[in-house]
Amino acid sequence: MDKILEGLVSSSHPLPLKRVIVRRVVESAETPLSQAQCRAMFALSTRLVLQGPDPFQRQVGRQVLEAYGRYHRAEFEAFFNRGLVLGLLQRGYGELSNRDPAILDYIQAGLRLIMSCPSVLELFELLQVEALRLVCERPAPPLCARLCQLLSDFPQCLPRGRKLSLAFCQQLVRSIAHFQSQGSREAELRLSVSQVTQVSGLLRSVWKAEPDTLLPSLQELFAVIAASR
Numbered sequence: 001m002d003k004i005l006e007g008l009v010s011s012s013h014p015l016p017l018k019r020v021i022v023r024r025v026v027e028s029a030e031t032p033l034s035q036a037q038c039r040a041m042f043a044l045s046t047r048l049v050l051q052g053p054d055p056f057q058r059q060v061g062r063q064v065l066e067a068y069g070r071y072h073r074a075e076f077e078a079f080f081n082r083g084l085v086l087g088l089l090q091r092g093y094g095e096l097s098n099r100d101p102a103i104l105d106y107i108q109a110g111l112r113l114i115m116s117c118p119s120v121l122e123l124f125e126l127l128q129v130e131a132l133r134l135v136c137e138r139p140a141p142p143l144c145a146r147l148c149q150l151l152s153d154f155p156q157c158l159p160r161g162r163k164l165s166l167a168f169c170q171q172l173v174r175s176i177a178h179f180q181s182q183g184s185r186e187a188e189l190r191l192s193v194s195q196v197t198q199v200s201g202l203l204r205s206v207w208k209a210e211p212d213t214l215l216p217s218l219q220e221l222f223a224v225i226a227a228s229r
Contacts, residue, residue, distance in 0.1 A: 005022070080114060089103065
């Protein structure tokens with residue numbers, strides 16, 4: 001099935017025909033498959049999501065991943081493991097940089113599929129560490145905002161304890177201080193405001209959960225403002 005799908009999406013067949021066949025592939029997801037067949041479908045859909053050369057192939061990847069991951073959850077749990085997620089976060093995927101927001105899009109989709117699986121707890125612990133590492137590396141605004149969106153949707157991935165939570169908040173404040181609009185057009189300004197809003201919204205959530213982090217975070221903010229004058 002994976003070879004058929006791979007050949008189809010890259011073929012010169014008309015797009016409407018491709019969509020019809022893809023729909024049939026997605027609808028057949030509930031058909032029993034071997035572990036090897038499932039793994040092949042997950043590997044292909046992952047590649048399409050992260051390296052698809054056009055929106056159609058990336059959309060197909062997302063549809064196939066969601067359908068087959070839902071109907072073959074145990075096999076997907078085995079595929080979407082700690083090694084895969086850590087590799088994506090630290091090394092990226094092929095030519096796709098680990099600092100591309102698409103990596104976090106994929107990880108969030110995977111988390112949704114295994115929320116009821118025991119191994120999700122291990123991934124939560126991993127992401128708590130990786131989230132702090134990412135903000136310490138001063139991520140660009142799109143990546144920082146995307147990380148905050150993931151953490152808002154999955155607060156289980158936020159660093160735990162006052163010390164780590166405080167470090168996380170302080171690093172977020174330093175990151176947001178470097179946000180700059182990439183232009184003066186309305187769309188660019190709206191995007192910049194949206195990114196700041198995403199980050200500040202997560203900060204408020206952390207402050208609410210860990211009140212002791214609020215004052216030091218504000219002190220960090222005032223220090224950043226003073227340094228920029």
